[in-house]
Amino acid sequence: MSEEKSRRGFLEILLGSSAVMALSAVLYPIFKFITPPKTAEANLSQLKLSFTRAEIELEAQKAKYFKYGKALGIIFINEKNQLKAMDATCTHLDCTVQHRPDLGILWCSCHNGRYGLDGTNISGPPPRPLSTYAVKEVDDVIFVSKGDS
């Protein structure tokens, strides 16, 4: 009887574990399929912007956006007439920040997050400062690169 029971128990374990394995064999490819393949990060040492300072000045908010690899950046003219560039993605919940020359801040309208013009988070929900880009102006051409301005 007990031998009978242990044989049954063994078969149940066998059946149970094959069920788990069969299920994993179905679920694993599904999970991997829905995870998008990683695209390689563009290895940029610097980026030449397609617009000039004059074009930024023409904008009402004295700012323009650019793509740096996969990241969205913002370049603006501050109160000292300097060009500053930083990450445009709010560190709170991924919204896009905008330059508010009237308030002297970078502002995220989604949750009223405020950053100083150097990228530091000053009020509202953003937990971290925005990362900055170094800006170089050669003649009329603007170059941005990762790192402090």
Added chain:
Amino acid sequence: MNNTDSPLMKWFDTRFKINALIEYMSNKSVPTHSHSSFYYLGGISLFLFIIQVVTGILLLMYYRPGADSAYESVQFIISNVSFGWLIRAIHSWSANLMIFFVFLHMFTVYFTKAYRKPRELTWITGMGLFVLALSFGFSGYLLPWNELAYFATRVGTGMAGAIPLIGDDIMTIMRGGEEVTGATIGRFFGLHVAILPGLFTLLLSLHLIFVQRQGMSEPVAWSAKPEHKKKYMKFFPSFILRDLLVWMVVLNVIAILAVFFPDGIGVVHWPLGEKADLFSPPPAVIRPEWYFMFAFQALKMLPAHVWFMEGELFGILLFTIGGVIWMIVPFIDKDAGQNKRSKAFTYFGCFVLAFILFMTVYGYLVE
């Protein structure tokens, strides 16, 4: 009511025993009391879901997912296709009304404690349907690929990214990449028209089977009432006919709203607006749909850091805990299961309702 005389009914009855089903339904009864009107709320939500399935299928004939085609196809539907504006308006109105009636249904069930034993699983499946209904709203919002939808989706999926350890992976799976792009539309589209309807139908079937097997819940106070003082009406045909009448009223209300306010009214609106532009900042006034407003406002009010956690994570954690408690209420409210009044749970419900109402109204006022 015996229809076996009709040849058609006879034909069906010999094959499917229709009369047994009619017999079963005519023996069912629905309690009649001062809150009997609550019994229609679930049916109204069901009817609104059916309208969305029908209008959704119609919209599918012209809608084309993709960053270069989604916005243009919706524009084509509302400006070129005959009655396209009407179909989209009915789809949006019934969606918003469904969420409203689902909220109403959930709170009336909660406050009348209809979730109590033996209806725990009806409550759980209902909560599942509630979550799916909100997911329908969230995934459908992105599909027109307009400015508001784009930023709402970035924020919404960004919230998933705030979950520690697995957040980034969940966000990437939701977005179909690291950013909200055309790939995200593809995913949300699949979710909105295939995955969610499938899951919803499955849960809805279970929910309806449970309701049919157990009948309508009687008020808690009825347990102390003598049998002869309890009043009932027959489920078939009395309740069913009333149900159908209410559905006709709802259909007419939707028709009026869709014709006179095709883009919605006040805070319940869905103008197509500008096409999503990845290189432009969000508009100054950005807000989610009204049923997400309370969560949006609560997150907005949280400081950057709470204790050792980032504010957003703290908020998400709080909502998750609240949601889980809400879901398992039938199992923790033991008093209601014994037909006793459980005041603590009534107060908890009042708090949740007051929080949602206050945050929603406040959210619109502070703009």
